[in-house]
Amino acid sequence: MTLNELKEGQHARIVSLSSHKTGIELKLREIGFCEGDEVELLRRGPIGREPLAIRLNRKIFALRSDEARLVEVEAD
Amino acid sequence: MVSYRFALIGPPNSGKSTLFNGLTGGRAKTANYSGVTVERRVGHFTTSAGRQVELIDLPGVYGLNAQSLDERIAVETILGQREGEGPAPDGLIVLIDAADIRTHLHFILQLRALGRPMVVALNMIDLAERDGVRIDVRALERRLGVPVVATRATRAAGRAGLIERIDTALDDDVWRRTAPSLAETTPVRSLQQEARAIAAEVILAEPVMNRVTRSLDSIVLNRFAGPVILASILFFMFQAVFAWATWPMDLIENGFSALADWVGATLPDGWIKDLIANGVIAGVGSVLVFLPQIIILFAFILLLEASGYMARAAFLMDTLMLRVGLNGRAFIPLLSSFACAIPGMMAARVIENERDRLTTIIIAPLMTCSARLPVYTLIIAAFIPPDRVGPFGLQGIVMFVLYAVGVLSAITVAFVLKRTVTKGAPQPLLMELPTYKLPDLRDFFSNLSARAWAFIRRAGTIIFYVSVILWFLTSYPAGSNGIRHTYAGMIGSLIEPILKPIGFNLEIAIALVPGMAAREVAVGALGTVYAVQGGGGDVGLTEALQHAWSLPTALAFLAWYVFAPQCLASLAVARRETNSWRWTAFIVAYLFTLAYLAAGATYWIARASGL
Numbered sequence: 129m130t131l132n133e134l135k136e137g138q139h140a141r142i143v144s145l146s147s148h149k150t151g152i153e154l155k156l157r158e159i160g161f162c163e164g165d166e167v168e169l170l171r172r173g174p175i176g177r178e179p180l181a182i183r184l185n186r187k188i189f190a191l192r193s194d195e196a197r198l199v200e201v202e203a204d
Numbered sequence: 205m206v207s208y209r210f211a212l213i214g215p216p217n218s219g220k221s222t223l224f225n226g227l228t229g230g231r232a233k234t235a236n237y238s239g240v241t242v243e244r245r246v247g248h249f250t251t252s253a254g255r256q257v258e259l260i261d262l263p264g265v266y267g268l269n270a271q272s273l274d275e276r277i278a279v280e281t282i283l284g285q286r287e288g289e290g291p292a293p294d295g296l297i298v299l300i301d302a303a304d305i306r307t308h309l310h311f312i313l314q315l316r317a318l319g320r321p322m323v324v325a326l327n328m329i330d331l332a333e334r335d336g337v338r339i340d341v342r343a344l345e346r347r348l349g350v351p352v353v354a355t356r357a358t359r360a361a362g363r364a365g366l367i368e369r370i371d372t373a374l375d376d377d378v379w380r381r382t383a384p385s386l387a388e389t390t391p392v393r394s395l396q397q398e399a400r401a402i403a404a405e406v407i408l409a410e411p412v413m414n415r416v417t418r419s420l421d422s423i424v425l426n427r428f429a430g431p432v433i434l435a436s437i438l439f440f441m442f443q444a445v446f447a448w449a450t451w452p453m454d455l456i457e458n459g460f461s462a463l464a465d466w467v468g469a470t471l472p473d474g475w476i477k478d479l480i481a482n483g484v485i486a487g488v489g490s491v492l493v494f495l496p497q498i499i500i501l502f503a504f505i506l507l508l509e510a511s512g513y514m515a516r517a518a519f520l521m522d523t524l525m526l527r528v529g530l531n532g533r534a535f536i537p538l539l540s541s542f543a544c545a546i547p548g549m550m551a552a553r554v555i556e557n558e559r560d561r562l563t564t565i566i567i568a569p570l571m572t573c574s575a576r577l578p579v580y581t582l583i584i585a586a587f588i589p590p591d592r593v594g595p596f597g598l599q600g601i602v603m604f605v606l607y608a609v610g611v612l613s614a615i616t617v618a619f620v621l622k623r624t625v626t627k628g629a630p631q632p633l634l635m636e637l638p639t640y641k642l643p644d645l646r647d648f649f650s651n652l653s654a655r656a657w658a659f660i661r662r663a664g665t666i667i668f669y670v671s672v673i674l675w676f677l678t679s680y681p682a683g684s685n686g687i688r689h690t691y692a693g694m695i696g697s698l699i700e701p702i703l704k705p706i707g708f709n710l711e712i713a714i715a716l717v718p719g720m721a722a723r724e725v726a727v728g729a730l731g732t733v734y735a736v737q738g739g740g741g742d743v744g745l746t747e748a749l750q751h752a753w754s755l756p757t758a759l760a761f762l763a764w765y766v767f768a769p770q771c772l773a774s775l776a777v778a779r780r781e782t783n784s785w786r787w788t789a790f791i792v793a794y795l796f797t798l799a800y801l802a803a804g805a806t807y808w809i810a811r812a813s814g815l
Binding site for chain 1: 266267269271303304306307308310311337392393396399400410412413414417418421422425426427428430431515518519520522523524526532630632633634635636637638
């Protein structure tokens with residue numbers, strides 16, 4: 129499954145980052161997304177359930193489903 | 205004595221500004237990078253061995269793959285590729301939030317590959333340890349091959365170790381210096397793999413995440429509570445700007461009129477006295493009165509930013525902004541624009557996409573900045589009766605409508621622009637929501653006073669000169685009777701025919717000429733115009749306007765001010781930020797067109813409905 133498919137409060141591990149959009153993959157890696165890291169979908173935004181507040185290790189990032197879709201995860 | 209140039213680099217929210225202020229004692233030289241208004245701060249300090257170090261503070265970056273304007277400047281500066289910045293710095297101080305070492309370890313590896321002397325500072329070690337994070341600093345140092353030190357940027361004792369280790373980095377040849385390699389082309393992915401191996405060894409304990417942040421976010425980001433909290437904060441903020449500022453404003457106003465009286469009583473009659481009392485004191489005073497409101501507004505914005513809330517606001521607003529064609533990040537520059545469009549346009553630098561940044565700059569002047577307040581307050585007090593409509597005052601409602609029209613126009617303009625001139629696919633949102641923090645008071649006050657001084661300097665320069673020139677233009681040729689025959693009257697008569705169809709009279713035309721320099725100047729200008737016309741009688745400006753203007757004219761004047769780009773300073777910043785005369789001309793043209801149409805429509809509709 130992909131990161132945007134997690135439910136609120138669900139934990140997962142990153143399996144891979146899609147290189148479909150290289151610019152965004154690189155950006156995601158720079159801010160710290162990496163295979164094997166722990167993620168959790170903390171909250172969804174108020175309108176249209178967007179954007180997503182994602183905990184990555186000890187940090188929180190906001191991203192939209194379009195970008196979260198590039199992150200393949202395995203739910204715990 | 206040899207001086208070493210060091211650059212301070214690290215991800216956003218790692219405490220760079222605090223460390224910079226601490227190391228340099230706050231005595232920084234602030235300028236701009238050539239060609240852009242990104243602030244460039246340089247300070248000095250001395251190492252334990254007595255070396256002089258010149259320190260450059262850089263914008264926050266997560267890596268060397270820079271995208272936004274801010275990030276490009278940081279990366280180009282450390283690589284020595286930035287024009288006007290000279291060669292690459294002699295060394296780097298890499299500042300990382302100790303609590304997030306895992307996330308940023310690959311960035312340290314990327315920087316190490318540059319082969320430059322460097323010191324890694326694990327900052328806010330106290331907060332990280334309180335959260336239960338344990339790092340083996342010595343082991344990390346061994347693995348990285350560069351000096352690593354734990355710091356607390358807010359305390360002198362917490363910075364001492366860092367200052368010492370800078371000497372180590374420069375002296376010791378034992379520290380590995382890889383030759384400058386193709387650091388930028390090393391795939392981030394392989395750096396991440398190396399980083400993971402190191403992290404496994406050096407991070408001894410790492411609890412999941414700051415508990416306070418988690419529980420606060422469960423409320424602040426809640427689908428229902430979140431927007432309500434955001435709206436309440438904004439409402440409280442604007443309420444405070446008006447309510448709390450009243451008494452200091454009265455104080456300043458009384459101070460200036462006492463000063464004018466004193467000058468009137470002390471100096472001998474003549475043009476010098478006239479210039480000082482009616483020109484300088486009246487002009488500068490009418491603007492400085494707004495200092496309390498500006499300080500309160502900036503205080504809120506700085507606190508929201510330092511506490512970590514601002515990014516949450518952007519999170520909550522993202523979808524709305526996206527529908528208009530903007531990015532959640534545009535919320536911060538647009539909110540700042542309610543204080544002043546200048547810091548607003550400058551804050552747009554955090555927006556990675558050039559088109560989105562451009563759209564944000566173009567609509568920033570539509571946010572009702574604090575310089576419009578004097579105009580709105582004056583006209584509303586003179587023409588809108590203090591009636592009540594239900595629980596609300598009519599005057600307050602008019603003020604609210606003026607703000608709302610500005611915001612709605614901004615949305616409309618952004619919507620149209622994104623479908624025409626700044627067309628493009630929606631840009632990704634990758635934004636950090638930082639851990640909540642109690643703002644550091646010293647940082648807060650130093651930032652706030654910098655903002656306040658910038659405003660005071662403006663009042664002391666631009667507005668001072670404008671006041672003097674306007675006083676001259678409205679007072680000469682001497683002995684002329686009636687404002688029409690002064691120089692100002694002659695200039696005003698030229699543009700009067702253009703403004704007549706929208707209900708403006710000669711006096712407004714005259715006041716708008718100096719009012720081009722800054723919006724609030726128009727109030728002082730109207731004051732001067734009617735004071736000169738009234739022969740210096742005791743009638744206040746409010747009363748003078750009530751006699752001279754019809755209600756449709758007053759309403760048209762308000763509508764004009766929602767749009768008119770009457771601020772040379774912000775246009776100059778728009779020119780620098782867009783780096784384009786064409787876009788600046790576009791901003792001026794569309795805002796004047798909207799102002800003219802809105803004032804005209806207001807005037808004729810008000811007349812037709814018999815007001």
